[in-house]
Structure formats: structure tokens, C-alpha cells
Amino acid sequence: MIARILAALATLAAATAMLTGPAHADVVICEKWGSTTIQGGRYVVQNNNWGDDTTQCIDVTDTGFTVTQAVHDKPQNGAPGSYPSVFAGCHYAVCSTGSGLPMQASDARFAGVRTNVTFRYPSSGVYDAAYDLWFDPTPRTDGQNTGAELMIWLHRTGSVQPVGSRVATVNLAGGTWDVWFGNIGWNVVSYVRTAPATTIDFAVDTFYGDAVSRGYAQRSWYLTSVQAGFEPWVGGVGLAVDTFGYSTGGVPGDTTPPSAPGGLAASGVTASGVGLSWSASSDNVGVVGYDVLRAGASGAFAVVGSSGSTSFGDAGLSANTTYRYQVRARDAAGNVSAVSNTVTVTTTGGGGGGGCTAVYTQTGSWGGGFQGQVIVTNAGATATTGWRVTLTFGGGQTVTQVWNGRTSQTASPYTVTSETYNGALAPGASTTFGFLGTWTGTNPAPAVSCARTP
Structure with a gap:
């Protein structure tokens, strides 16, 4: 019923994934979260034994693993034991080199992103052999x-099935799915x-375009990694990736970094947040995103x-x-790029009703428009009524539109108040x-403040 899920995976993988160094032929990895690079860092191979505490080992070669x-014995109506795989891109801060990822699906080069794999299957065990293509609203x-x-999924055994329910049948990439x-x-x-297959060569957009047409994905999202491997429920010995390939529509051999961002400035400083803005960098191919670095009054960024x-x-x-x-x-x-100038801010002392925090996140952006989200948390010791x-x-x-809150303002600053159904928050609770919204020119993050009703 469930394939490679569990919210705990996000926390565990982020905390424990490790890069063990360049691979040579026949490197053996048995560490639960162990990984290594092959082909000079072009790809990463990961053991990723995320769903089981039994030992799993992979023999890494220069073309796969x-x-x-493996002695997995997981119920077939639940989650698999692991996802040993090879990938290009970035996965929980472990990144291959030269992948061109993250890449926005609206980028003209996205149509040129291709991948291929050759799988080898044992005669026993319960598993699926599958690609895992990850997309995020940000260049994560x-x-x-x-x-x-x-x-x-190119192949599966036993009674395992993907997340959710079957919604359609399509013909893509030379097969029926x-x-x-x-x-x-x-x-x-x-x-x-x-019909099971051991090999495939396809453009990523073949499948992503279908997902977009069904309303399950957006062109504004970023492809962050292309992974190929196995989800074993029972056994797993003998599962193998013999070859894996990935290519991008970007410029091969690009080693020129972007220019440093300029004019970094802060605005809207509150007791719990700050808005930052800067001038765009330039690049010989194209800038895909910016990393924001923070430090205390002293110490490393x-x-x-x-x-x-x-x-x-x-x-x-x-x-x-x-x-x-x-x-x-x-x-x-x-x-x-090199880093920008350094800007120093000191947050305020709080007040304004106290006991309430609000965290803003931009969850989507397109030409002239954007979508935002605010998480409101009761930081006080007593319940709120609003x-x-x-x-x-x-x-x-x-x-232009607000949900799960209400406002009467038509221009900044906007005061959003709670609805009748989400104003009462116990201590520590959030909504x-x-x-x-619409924007022209630039779209800096707003300054956000929060006040509670006792």
C-alpha cells in the first residue's frame, strides 16, 4: 500500500546521510545511511536502509551496485525496507557534481534532461525496481x-503497490503504464x-509533462534529483543496477561561477524575523537560485x-x-559565487501583545503573482481566543485572496485576523x-508581526 514513505524518513535521512568518499570498483557499504560517489563524483550511490534495522550491504562498482x-521481511501492505539507489543531483545535502540540478521545469533546458538504467533482478524476493524523481517548489x-x-516502476513482485490509488493507464516511453x-x-x-522491463531510456519530461497535465505537478517546481534503485520488502540479495546514465540540456563543462550578489539589505526587522533583499547575480549560462547564510554576532556562517x-x-x-x-x-x-556583502541586524525586544509568533513562507511564484503561507503559533502559557x-x-x-483568515485592507500593511474555527490555540499549538498576491518589479518577503487575543 505504501511505497518509500514515512515522514520520519525526512528527519532521519537529513540527520544521518553521509558521503564516504570517492568510489573505486567493488567498494562495499553496509552503513545504514552510507553513500559514496562514482565516476569522479558524477553520481552518488546510497545504501539508504531507511525502513529496516536489519543489515543491508551493497557492492559498489563504477557503473552501479x-x-x-539483505534479510528484509516487511509486510507487503506497508512500507519497504530500504531504497538502495544511484542518483544525480542533490538528496538531503549530498550532491553529485555537474548535474545542473536543481533545474526549474519551466527552463528550456529541462526538455533535454534524459536518463537511462539497466536493472538486474534475482529469482526470489519481493521488491519493486523504480526511478524516484524529486521535485520541490524551491531549488532545494x-x-x-x-x-x-x-x-x-519497471518491475514489481509480490502484492506490493504504490501510494494512493490507480487513476489512469497511459502509453509513454515505449511502454504501457x-x-x-x-x-x-x-x-x-x-x-x-x-509488462516488466529491465532497461529504459527516457526524457524526464515525458513523465513529468503527464503529471503536470493531470494537475499533480507544476512547471514552476524544480527537479532536484534523478534516482534509480530498488524498494525491497522481502529479501533483496541480487538486486543490481548494472548501468545508470544521466544527461542535461545545460552547457557541458560549465565551470564559470555566477557573479556575487550585490546590495544585500535588511528590512522589516521584528522580534522573530527579518526580510532580506539583494541585487541579482549574472552568469554565463543562468542563475538557478541563491543560498542565504546566517551567523551570530560572531562565529561561522x-x-x-x-x-x-x-x-x-x-x-x-x-x-x-x-x-x-x-x-x-x-x-x-x-x-x-563569492558571497555578497554582510548585513547585520538586531531583532527587537518583542511586545505587541506577546505570546504569538508568525512565520512566513513563499510557497509559489509565477510571472506577476505569488502564493504565501503563514504559520501562527501560540507561544504563551495560556490558550488564545484569537x-x-x-x-x-x-x-x-x-x-488578492486570503484563506483560513480574513482581512479588510486593500493595501500594505495587511492585518489578517483569525477565523472563528482557528482562533483558539492551546499553548504551543499552531494554525x-x-x-x-500580485507583484511588479521585485517581491521581497514581508515583515511579519503577530499579536494574540488572551
């Missing part, structure tokens, strides 16, 4: 993707080949988020605290409201 030890390089997960759809916090779209635009809202900060920020650009080949959030935009944005 073979499962040499770490953590759980929240857009779409496309699984392409049953289409399954479900949602587990992100859209899972699975294509199950009706670390990446705290990414943005596909020239603005970012950092939330969840401490009151009366000094923070420093820098920004760097990334291009399609994974080249990283709350109000003020959004102050610095780029001339206009809010969410969303909105649609």
Missing part, C-alpha cells in the same frame, strides 16, 4: 522535497509498467535557506539578538493561513 546482503538541495515525487496518485505531505505520482528570487524572509529568530547575513548564487552546473498577523510588504505587492 549490487545488493549483496537539502531536506524533504514537498512538491512531487514521481516513481517509475498504470498511473497511481496519492499525497503523503507531497504528491506521489507512480507509473507502473504493465551556515546556510539557513534558499530562494529562487532576490528576496528571503528569515523567521524563528530570538528577540534582542544580533545576526549577520550573506547571500551567494548558484548556477545550473552547481557552480557557487490572533492577528500584520504583513508589511516593501515591494508594492497586493494581497496556518494562506494568501495569493
